[in-house]
Amino acid sequence: MRIARSVLVLLVVALLVPLQAGRAAETTLVILIPSDVANLDPAFCMDNVEWRQTYVAYDRLVQYDGKSTKVKPMLAESWDISPDGKVYTFKLRRDVKFWDGTPLDANAVKFSFDRVQKMGKGPSEAFTVLSEVKVIDAHTVQMVLRHPFAPFLSCLATNGGGIVNPKVMREEKNGDLAHEYLSTHLMGSGPYKLKEWVRDQHIILEANPDYWGGKPKISTVVMKIVPEPGAQRMMLLRGEAHIAEGLLIEQIQKLRGEKGIVIVEDPSQYCCYVYINTQRKPLDNPKVRQALAYAVDYQGIIKSILQGCGTQMRGPIPAGMWGHSESVFQYQRDVAKAKQLLAEAAVKNLKLKILYSDRVPTWAQEVMILQANFRDIGVKLEPEMYAYATMRDKIDRGDFDLCMGVWMPDYADPYMFMTYWFDSRNFGLAGNRAFYSNPKVDALIRQAAVSSSQPEREKLYLDAQNIIVQDCPYVFLYQKNYLLPMRSNVKGFVYNPMLTNIYNLPDMWIE
Amino acid sequence: MNMLTFVSRRLVAMVPVLLGVTILTFLLSHVIPGDPARLLVGQKASDEVVKRMREELGLNDPLHIQYWNYLKQLLRGDLGMSIRNRRPVVQDLAERFPASFELTFVSLLICVIIAIPLGILTAVRRNHVVDHVARVLALLGVSTPVFWWGLLLLLIFYFRLGWLPGPGRIDLAVPPPAGHTGLYILDSLLSRDWRALGSSLRHLVLPAFCLCYVYLAVMTRMVRSSMLEVLNLDYIRTARANGLPERAVIFRHALGNALVPTVTIVGLSFGELIGGAILTETIFAWPGLGSYMVDSVLFLDFPAIMGCTILVCLIYMAANLIVDIAYGFLDPQVRWG
Numbered sequence: 001m002r003i004a005r006s007v008l009v010l011l012v013v014a015l016l017v018p019l020q021a022g023r024a025a026e027t028t029l030v031i032l033i034p035s036d037v038a039n040l041d042p043a044f045c046m047d048n049v050e051w052r053q054t055y056v057a058y059d060r061l062v063q064y065d066g067k068s069t070k071v072k073p074m075l076a077e078s079w080d081i082s083p084d085g086k087v088y089t090f091k092l093r094r095d096v097k098f099w100d101g102t103p104l105d106a107n108a109v110k111f112s113f114d115r116v117q118k119m120g121k122g123p124s125e126a127f128t129v130l131s132e133v134k135v136i137d138a139h140t141v142q143m144v145l146r147h148p149f150a151p152f153l154s155c156l157a158t159n160g161g162g163i164v165n166p167k168v169m170r171e172e173k174n175g176d177l178a179h180e181y182l183s184t185h186l187m188g189s190g191p192y193k194l195k196e197w198v199r200d201q202h203i204i205l206e207a208n209p210d211y212w213g214g215k216p217k218i219s220t221v222v223m224k225i226v227p228e229p230g231a232q233r234m235m236l237l238r239g240e241a242h243i244a245e246g247l248l249i250e251q252i253q254k255l256r257g258e259k260g261i262v263i264v265e266d267p268s269q270y271c272c273y274v275y276i277n278t279q280r281k282p283l284d285n286p287k288v289r290q291a292l293a294y295a296v297d298y299q300g301i302i303k304s305i306l307q308g309c310g311t312q313m314r315g316p317i318p319a320g321m322w323g324h325s326e327s328v329f330q331y332q333r334d335v336a337k338a339k340q341l342l343a344e345a346a347v348k349n350l351k352l353k354i355l356y357s358d359r360v361p362t363w364a365q366e367v368m369i370l371q372a373n374f375r376d377i378g379v380k381l382e383p384e385m386y387a388y389a390t391m392r393d394k395i396d397r398g399d400f401d402l403c404m405g406v407w408m409p410d411y412a413d414p415y416m417f418m419t420y421w422f423d424s425r426n427f428g429l430a431g432n433r434a435f436y437s438n439p440k441v442d443a444l445i446r447q448a449a450v451s452s453s454q455p456e457r458e459k460l461y462l463d464a465q466n467i468i469v470q471d472c473p474y475v476f477l478y479q480k481n482y483l484l485p486m487r488s489n490v491k492g493f494v495y496n497p498m499l500t501n502i503y504n505l506p507d508m509w510i511e
Numbered sequence: 512m513n514m515l516t517f518v519s520r521r522l523v524a525m526v527p528v529l530l531g532v533t534i535l536t537f538l539l540s541h542v543i544p545g546d547p548a549r550l551l552v553g554q555k556a557s558d559e560v561v562k563r564m565r566e567e568l569g570l571n572d573p574l575h576i577q578y579w580n581y582l583k584q585l586l587r588g589d590l591g592m593s594i595r596n597r598r599p600v601v602q603d604l605a606e607r608f609p610a611s612f613e614l615t616f617v618s619l620l621i622c623v624i625i626a627i628p629l630g631i632l633t634a635v636r637r638n639h640v641v642d643h644v645a646r647v648l649a650l651l652g653v654s655t656p657v658f659w660w661g662l663l664l665l666l667i668f669y670f671r672l673g674w675l676p677g678p679g680r681i682d683l684a685v686p687p688p689a690g691h692t693g694l695y696i697l698d699s700l701l702s703r704d705w706r707a708l709g710s711s712l713r714h715l716v717l718p719a720f721c722l723c724y725v726y727l728a729v730m731t732r733m734v735r736s737s738m739l740e741v742l743n744l745d746y747i748r749t750a751r752a753n754g755l756p757e758r759a760v761i762f763r764h765a766l767g768n769a770l771v772p773t774v775t776i777v778g779l780s781f782g783e784l785i786g787g788a789i790l791t792e793t794i795f796a797w798p799g800l801g802s803y804m805v806d807s808v809l810f811l812d813f814p815a816i817m818g819c820t821i822l823v824c825l826i827y828m829a830a831n832l833i834v835d836i837a838y839g840f841l842d843p844q845v846r847w848g
Contacts, residue, residue, distance in 0.1 A: 030683070035806075038595050046552065120563055122552040183597045198687070199606050200798030201680060222683055226796040230662050231678045234670040240677060389545030389811045396549070429549060430557060 027219040029490065029510060031503070032232045034246030036200050036225050041182040042162040043115050046122035048408070048501040051159040052223070053203060055502045058162025058188035061090055061109070062153055064496045067266075069321065069412030071157050075104065085148030085452040092139040096212045098165040098189045106141040109133065111166040113143075115177050123160025126410060148450050150457060151413030157498070158411050164188060191216045191506040200225055205505075217509035236261065236485060242510065243486040245501070248361070249307050252483050260488050266495045267320050268408075268482035271313060272362075274354075274370070274475040275395070275403040275433040283352075283401065287345040289472040292402075293331040294338035295377045301369055302478050305362050309483055313476035315465040316417045320479075320497050322454070323414035323461045329469045331476075338377040350379045355395070355403040359388040363404045366477070396428040398435050405433060405474075412498050414461050418445045422468060434473035441467050514836065521835070525828050529821065533585070536820040537578050540813050546570075547594045547811040568594060581817065590821070591814030595807065600818035603803065608822065609693030610680060611799035614791070615784040617696075617715055618723040619777055626727055627773070630734020631761060634742065645731055652728030661721045661794035668717060676714050678796035685710040718795040722788055726780050733776055737769035767841045774841065778834035782827035786819060 037050045042058055045051065061079075065072040073079075076090040096104040110133040116124050129149040134142040145152060155161065164187055171181035186194040191213060192205040203223040207216040224241065226232050232244040233251050237258065247255075255261050274292075282288045298312040311319065315328035342350070354370065356363040364385070371381045381402075386394065394400055409416035420431030424442055427435050441464050448460035482495055492508040548564035565571055569580065584591055590600035633642040668675045681687055681695060688707035690698025695711035698704075741747060742765055750760045789801035800819060807815035 039597055044597075120560060122560065125557060125560060128557075180597065198798075199603070200802070201796075202683065224679065224683065224796075225798075226678045227802070228662075228678070228794045228796070231665055231794060231796065234665060235677050238670060238673075238677070387543070387545070388809060389547070389550055390543060392549055393544040393546055396546070 027217070027510065028222060029218045029220070029243070029505075029508070030222045030224055030241040031243040032226045032235060032241045032245060033223050034225070034227050034229075034232075037203070039183045040186055040194070041179055042112075042159050042164065043119045043123055043177075044121045044179060044183065045159065048499075051499075052501050052503065053194070053205065054159055054162060054186065054188075055190075055499070056192040056205065056505050057186040057190045057194065058159075058164065059096065059104070059190050060158075060161040060163065061092075061156045062161075064157055064412070064498050066494050067496055069154075069496070069498055071153050071412075075109075075163060079153075081452075085150075086145045088143045088145070088152065089136070090141050090143070092141065093212065094139055096189055097210070098167075098187070099193055099208060100165065100167065102165055102167055104163060104165075104189050105138045106135040107138075108163050108166050109141045110135050112163045113161075115164065116160050119177055119179065123158070126155040126158055126160055148452050150449065150452050150454070151411055151415045154411035154413050154498075162188060162190075192221060195220070211506070213506060216506045218505060221503075221505060236487070239487065241487075242490045243484065245484070247485055249305075249309060249483065252485050253307050255485050261485055262488045264482070264484040264486065264493060264495055265309065266482045267311070267497065268480055268495075268500060269318050269320060269497045270480045270482070270500065271318055271407050272360075272366070272477045272480065273313070273405050273407070274477065275400070275405050276473055276475065277398055277401055277403075277435060278437075278471075278473050279398060279435045280401060282345060282347050282350065285345045285347075286471050287341045288347055288350070290331075290470075291338040291341035291345070291347075291377060292374065292379070293472050293475045294334045294341065295373045295379070296331070296475055296477070297333045297369065297373050298331075298477065299333075301366060304369070305365050306478065306480060309481040310478040311481075313479050315469055316421055316474070316476060317414045317461065317465065318417075318479045321409070321412065321414055321417070323418075323458055325462050325465065328462070328465045331469075331472075333373070335376050342377060342379075348378070351382065352379060352401040353382045353384045355384050355386065355391055355400040357386055357388040357391040359391075360404070360406055366404060392429060395433055398428065403433065408500065409498070414457075415449055418461055418464060419449055421474070422464070436471065436473035438467060438471060441471075514839070518832065518836070521832050528828065529824060532820060532824045533582070533817065534578070536817055537581065537813075538574075540808075540811065540816045541574055541577070543811065545811045547813065550810055551594060581814075585821075590818040593807075593815045594812045595810045595815065596812075600814045603815065604800070604818055604822055606693065607798060607800045607803050608785075609695075610797060611785050611788065611792075611801065613694045613696060614715065614718055614722065614788065614797055614799060615781060617719045618784065619726065619781060621719055622723040622727045622730055622780075623773075623777065626730035627734055627766075627770070630731045630773075631738055631766070633731065633735045634738035635761065637739065642735075645735075649728035649732050652724045655724075657721060657725065657790045658794060660724060661718075661791055664717045664721055665794065675716055676710070678794070680711065680714055680797060681707065682710045682714070718791050718797055721795070722784065722791045726776070726784075730773060730776055733773050734769060737772050738765060741765045741769045770841055771838060774834050774837050778830040779827075781830045782823065785826050786823040 037053065039045045039050060040054055042054045045054065059075050061074060061076040062071040063074040075092055075096060077093055079088055079090045081088055092106060098104055113127065113130065113133045116127060129145050129147065129152065130143060131146045132144045136142055168178040168182060168187045171178045173180055184197065191208050191211045193208055195206040196204040202225060205221040207219045209215045226235065229247050229251055232246050235241045236244040252263060256263055276283050276289050276292065278284055302308065302310045302312065312330065314326065314330040317324045354367055356367055367383045374381045395403055420426055422432060422436060422441050423445055424432065424437035426432040444460045444464040448457045451457050482500060489511040490508065491511055494504050548561050548568055548570060552560050552564050569577060592598065593600050593603055596603060629645055633645045636642055669677045676682060685707055688695055688699035688704040689702050692698055695707065699708035699711060747760060747765055750764050786800045786804055788799060789805055791797065792799045792802045804819045807819060
């Protein structure tokens, strides 16, 4: 009894005595994230939330330049491209070392790309064109492509292009190329190392004081997992966190004008669109598809769901990506025109189903608006909500009439939209989710993919876009703005549309 | 039958139940349309990459072969690799289970400590002010959604008053206590890490109260009604007629019998809360089993779904067994067997 009483007293005292811990030092940046990450292997992970950690841990040959989608040197000081566009020769910096002191040389570059290709997981998709990586000397590396591939330099700036310390092979198990080890560890040369990862609680990165680009000003970065947006908002307002990633648009709008809070807002490449199954009757008729595109109240969706933080898409290539053209036709709500097109197609009392899931919170609201819009032209829309995995399965099999979709490019090239969305070789989840096939479009985009002249590619993509908007395999809804609320004492953050959820931590500081 | 025989028989009977649960869960999770290989390699991956991944995960084998392989693995105590996290499911569960256990245990402890005296009081003082107030509070408890309570508690005690910490299991500035159990309170007590003890206790207060409130309402009403029922029985009248003081009548003679249904509720609640406290876990960023289970289902992470189901099933069975044993102690009329 006496022991029980002592324990009770101890517990109460421990509870009541305020902690002396105080706040973490101001060189610690706390970022609230809505969920944990699954994997940290750069040859495996495919999600921006995972790249948030890997991007600052591994250096790449090239990197995106500030806000621009153009690349600039990183590990590669300079490069040459052969006249046939198939051989890239990179000269590497000589002062780069991995965290354990091993010099980062051409062998490490070859090892990293060979590893990505041998593993053959998601990130290898960007390097299928890569035939061979040759070590010319310790600081010169050559990459040979199977055919000219214009977006290749952009591919090198992605997460899969991160250079891994070859010594990681000491951790290899059963020929897994150290995948198990790298799933939970980082082993690079970048400005930040992994200090601690407590599953479902937090990830802590610490600065690499010997970084070749200079010691980062922020010594520790904590990614704290807080799934509930309301709780994130409270923590941000109380100053216990610097950045909150998981807030809803309504909450962010209400934070505007709050003392000590700034909202970063920039156009992003996050596109929301509706797939129309072009293989199903009567959706195989372009007039029916155009009628649907004319029925949609684009501005209404942007105003009510995005609270104005977005713009209507004009064709498939979003604004901010080269290849986007203001001359491409843009559908606007025109009920009379939509009805006329349906009459021309001799379609009456049309009933369609629309597939979506709760993966994207705004889909349910968008479906409701589409339902009302389509009702105005005499089309009955029936919502079909499934778990995300099931929804994807149905998309892959083409088992839908209409389906909600979002897309973000992995690298800064219109190829990410034009080839993925419209090439008839990519039916289903691979990207062409409208099951759209037009030989003219196929020819144009395939030619653009191998051409190394940007003006020529722009022309080819423009021609293709003009055909596509008339064929209307998708309803292009909007391009969402990137919104990030943060404390006003966080300085130096630059949003790059290719790097959503990824921070330029070495350039940031806390005032 | 003595208790040992009773327990052994019950343990043997658990095997077919567990087997049935594995078959059912395996079938249900595998017949849902969806391809975890696709989810894993990302939406832009080619068919070739997806095919390789399916082979690697063994998803191309017929279902009965997949189940047989799983069962063989299970008998070796291996729950397989999580498709999503690419690490052993056992390791995932071992990290999340202590958090869930700690939260559930403390919530139910608070619940029992408050509900039993309150239930007795409302039964003895039937239709008095205390009874009315407790009834209103109970009604509020069962009719208010947990997520609303959770946010309200955070808003008042963390955001406005600043008395208690925000979401999480321990302060960022405080390293988790050293120890092997993963139960922060126990580990910090054992390692005499008072800073970690204080921080983890303070972090536990709000989620534990939030989680216990619904059960507190149910349990208080349950104790009250069983007490009222027992207090009207003949043996209580006899006890009173023999001149026993009221306190002895209630605590020595009535309470034991009245607690039988309450113990049942506690046992079942334990099983339910271990894997089912998803909303509380989400609001308070508590790294427990519930959110892990939901994420596994959404990702069709078969090994993780199976592992969680087996674990929760085992906990249910263990809780029921303990409840059955407790009956024998509480009610002399109950015999094990």
